[in-house]
Amino acid sequence: MYRVVKKRLLSTGITLLDVEAPAVAAKVEPGQFVIVRVDELGERIPLTVMNFDREKGTITIVVQDVGYSSALITRMNEGDEFQDFVGPLGVASEIENHGTVVCIGGGVGIAPIHPIARALKEAGNHVISVLGSRSADLMILEEEMRAVSSEVVIATNDGSAGVKGFVTDGLAQVLAQGHDVKVIWAIGPMVMMKAVVEYTRPLGIKTIVSMNPIMVDGTGMCGACRISVGNETKFACVDGPEFDGHLVDFDLAMKRLAFYKDEENRAKARLECDHEGGHH
Amino acid sequence: MAEKVEGAKKVKIPRHEMPCQDPQVRAHNFEEVALGYTQEMAVEEAKRCLQCKKPLCVTGCPVEVLIPDFVKQIAQGDFQEAGKVLKIKNSLPAVCGRVCPQEAQCESKCILGIKGESVAIGRLERFAADFGMKSEEVEFEKPVQSGKRVAIIGAGPAGLACAGDLAKAGHAVTVLEALHVAGGVLMYGIPQFRLPKEIVQTEIANLKKMGVEILTNQVVGKVTSVDELMENGYDAVFIGTGAGLPYFMDIPGENLNGVYSANEFLTRTNLMKGYKFPDYATPVKVGKNVAVLGAGNVAMDSARTALRLGAENVYIIYRRSRDEMPARKEELEHAEEEGIQFRLLTNPVSIQGDERGWIKSLTCLRYELGEPDASGRRAPVAIQGSEFEIPMDTVVVAIGQGPNPLVTTSTPGLELNRRGNIVADDETLMTSKPGVFAGGDIVTGAATVILAMGAGKKAAAGIDQYLKSQS
Numbered sequence: 001m002y003r004v005v006k007k008r009l010l011s012t013g014i015t016l017l018d019v020e021a022p023a024v025a026a027k028v029e030p031g032q033f034v035i036v037r038v039d040e041l042g043e044r045i046p047l048t049v050m051n052f053d054r055e056k057g058t059i060t061i062v063v064q065d066v067g068y069s070s071a072l073i074t075r076m077n078e079g080d081e082f083q084d085f086v087g088p089l090g091v092a093s094e095i096e097n098h099g100t101v102v103c104i105g106g107g108v109g110i111a112p113i114h115p116i117a118r119a120l121k122e123a124g125n126h127v128i129s130v131l132g133s134r135s136a137d138l139m140i141l142e143e144e145m146r147a148v149s150s151e152v153v154i155a156t157n158d159g160s161a162g163v164k165g166f167v168t169d170g171l172a173q174v175l176a177q178g179h180d181v182k183v184i185w186a187i188g189p190m191v192m193m194k195a196v197v198e199y200t201r202p203l204g205i206k207t208i209v210s211m212n213p214i215m216v217d218g219t220g221m222c223g224a225c226r227i228s229v230g231n232e233t234k235f236a237c238v239d240g241p242e243f244d245g246h247l248v249d250f251d252l253a254m255k256r257l258a259f260y261k262d263e264e265n266r267a268k269a270r271l272e273c274d275h276e277g278g279h280h
Numbered sequence: 281m282a283e284k285v286e287g288a289k290k291v292k293i294p295r296h297e298m299p300c301q302d303p304q305v306r307a308h309n310f311e312e313v314a315l316g317y318t319q320e321m322a323v324e325e326a327k328r329c330l331q332c333k334k335p336l337c338v339t340g341c342p343v344e345v346l347i348p349d350f351v352k353q354i355a356q357g358d359f360q361e362a363g364k365v366l367k368i369k370n371s372l373p374a375v376c377g378r379v380c381p382q383e384a385q386c387e388s389k390c391i392l393g394i395k396g397e398s399v400a401i402g403r404l405e406r407f408a409a410d411f412g413m414k415s416e417e418v419e420f421e422k423p424v425q426s427g428k429r430v431a432i433i434g435a436g437p438a439g440l441a442c443a444g445d446l447a448k449a450g451h452a453v454t455v456l457e458a459l460h461v462a463g464g465v466l467m468y469g470i471p472q473f474r475l476p477k478e479i480v481q482t483e484i485a486n487l488k489k490m491g492v493e494i495l496t497n498q499v500v501g502k503v504t505s506v507d508e509l510m511e512n513g514y515d516a517v518f519i520g521t522g523a524g525l526p527y528f529m530d531i532p533g534e535n536l537n538g539v540y541s542a543n544e545f546l547t548r549t550n551l552m553k554g555y556k557f558p559d560y561a562t563p564v565k566v567g568k569n570v571a572v573l574g575a576g577n578v579a580m581d582s583a584r585t586a587l588r589l590g591a592e593n594v595y596i597i598y599r600r601s602r603d604e605m606p607a608r609k610e611e612l613e614h615a616e617e618e619g620i621q622f623r624l625l626t627n628p629v630s631i632q633g634d635e636r637g638w639i640k641s642l643t644c645l646r647y648e649l650g651e652p653d654a655s656g657r658r659a660p661v662a663i664q665g666s667e668f669e670i671p672m673d674t675v676v677v678a679i680g681q682g683p684n685p686l687v688t689t690s691t692p693g694l695e696l697n698r699r700g701n702i703v704a705d706d707e708t709l710m711t712s713k714p715g716v717f718a719g720g721d722i723v724t725g726a727a728t729v730i731l732a733m734g735a736g737k738k739a740a741a742g743i744d745q746y747l748k749s750q751s
Contacts, residue, residue, distance in 0.1 A: 023498075023503050023504075024503060027502065027503055027504075037460060041553075041559065041560045041561055042561050043552070043561040043562045044460075044552070044562070068561060069561055083460070084460040084496070084497050085497065086458070086460070086497040086499060087499070087502065087503070088502055088503065089499065089502060216544060216547055216548060216552070216562075217458070217459065217547065219458050219499055219524070219684065219686060220524065220525055220684055220685070220686065221468075221524040221525070221526070221543055221547070221684065222526065222541060222543045222544035222547050222548075223526045223528070223541040223543065223544055224540075224544045226535055227535075228535060233528065233534070233535060238685075238686065252535055252637065255537060255636060255637030256535065256537060256637065258537070258636075258637075259537045260563045260565070263557065263558075263563035264563075266558060267557075267558045267561060267563075270558055
């Protein structure tokens with residue numbers, strides 16, 4: 001079994017867990033993901049890996065309480081065990097020395113951008129990280145990001161910290177300073193990634209995004225995660241999760257994310273009802 | 281002479297029908313369709329067997345089950361012994377008794393079938409295997425251990441059959457499975473109403489009792505590789521990863537919400553138990569009108585599953601005619617009895633959606649049969665201008681699967697054919713890499729459970745021989 005050895009609440013509804021999975025920790029690279037199942041009745045949920053400790057044999061994941069299964073995960077405590085924890089899955093980020101790069105993380109997407117920023121920095125890049133959240137109190141992992149970045153720019157929608165606005169406003173500030181940015185990584189909600197990609201398209205800066213569609217097996221068997229990249233259908237689980245953002249059809253990807261919205265709401269409502277009623 | 285007279289008599293005894301759930305009832309539940317023979321039926325059916333001196337039925341079986349022997353035990357009322365005889369050659373008899381295409385294999389060779397109806401070997405196999413499963417477990421005598429270790433990649437029919445035979449030969453076997461449960465297509469693909477999952481798991485538990493170690497959640501190609509397994513003390517590796525990459529039609533609208541690959545649709549329903557949502561957390565949904573594209577067994581499974589999930593109209597859409605439908609006859613009959621509507625000589629050309637990205641309708645083209653093609657089947661020819669649109673809520677694409685590349689692309693030196701299937705020796709099933717064997721769908725392309733099991737057994741023999749030559 002896969003035991004939770006550390007739990008940390010990062011912000012309202014956002015939880016960090018260190019999970020014992022030595023075989024996965026031995027092989028995982030930045031950009032890859034795992035699939036977890038909380039219990040016998042659970043869904044298979046893909047989660048991008050935040051961090052890993054090969055010696056301790058642990059994987060760090062960050063989960064936001066948005067749906068039924070993610071709510072269950074955020075309620076797990078130290079000592080609890082995942083029923084299943086599979087990985088590493090997907091293709092690792094291509095890390096090389098480009099010169100200056102920008103790593104954009106939005107909301108809970110800051111977690112998966114962290115290992116990429118670290119690897120890029122270790123590879124010799126000048127790493128400028130742009131972190132976005134709705135407000136200062138919802139900003140996560142700022143300290144950890146400062147430790148793996150050359151510079152950090154903060155953007156909050158309400159202006160309670162850093163630049164007022166979106167990550168694209170933070171990026172605009174970086175570019176205005178005259179940095180010769182070679183590659184941008186952007187991870188966050190699909191709307192955010194789409195906004196970044198639309199911003200960089202006319203500038204011609206290569207922009208890599210990490211897609212997080214619905215998945216079941218995560219090994220190329222079911223095709224639930226298919227997305228359109230350059231008018232070609234790709235499976236995010238085995239062909240990605242990272243793709244050239246300028247080729248991704250985000251409108252389609254966002255529509256596909258809503259496939260099970262009704263069911264998701266139903267399950268979540270039931271969970272909350274059970275929780276408040278104190279039985280189940 | 282006496283045998284001839286007896287045969288003439290026996291050919292007149294009709295084959296015993298399999299009791300089934302009523303079609304109207306079963307179309308709305310996930311309980312097993314076929315109910316199985318009673319003891320009386322089984323004995324009577326078994327008595328029809330001629331006990332041929334040279335049993336042709338055995339030659340029709342990919343794993344060479346000792347058919348006359350187990351049938352004889354049933355006829356004599358020793359069901360326990362019948363179950364044991366089955367197990368000599370077949371590690372998963374309760375599975376095979378349910379999903380083998382017996383009419384094209386053992387039963388097609390039965391002498392009784394020439395003038396009348398063949399012995400219902402499949403139904404008898406199911407009966408004896410189920411009896412053996414329910415009764416006290418016979419102690420497995422552990423064979424002398426060879427000291428050799430074999431890693432098997434994939435706990436589907438090929439891998440499990442291979443594991444069973446290798447364990448019997450005294451080798452230490454570890455099976456690495458990518459999903460969270462062992463069984464492969466038996467768990468994710470074939471529906472509960474055709475093959476109850478409890479039966480699959482009981483058969484797998486029996487393999488574990490024989491000493492087979494099964495590790496789930498192990499995606500070979502990611503967490504480890506074939507080369508690493510060989511370096512880490514395994515003396516041989518068997519690759520039985522199956523055909524796990526779904527094909528799509530490549531028509532407009534295939535990425536709309538409501539379009540599933542059969543793999544996804546069946547995995548959500550069977551493996552993840554989506555039909556029990558929300559008790560089980562994985563949802564699966566069908567609308568009022570469902571089209572299944574394809575006409576093989578997977579298509580029939582998908583169509584019948586859709587019906588059970590609450591669809592009102594379920595269509596099988598197929599380009600050719602009824603005679604060319606690749607599904608087993610029994611599956612076609614069961615599907616039709618339950619109310620699945622066949623739209624033959626019809627081919628989908630596009631799927632239309634609404635502004636929110638959901639399926640609205642399916643546009644198809646009508647076909648007619650032309651001259652026979654290279655495969656000998658009469659080729660369907662499109663009738664120009666015959667497009668028509670059907671309102672549709674769900675589409676399940678069941679037109680086949682290709683080899684999953686995770687293992688093959690992470691194994692340097694492994695020879696593949698142009699389709700991406702592994703090339704293996706016909707006799708030993710050894711690949712281009714010494715000590716690495718492969719069998720089942722990953723070698724042949726998508727086929728049947730029993731052919732994969734046959735390949736698994738063949739590979740086990742090849743591996744056994746290889747290991748002996750190494751020591």
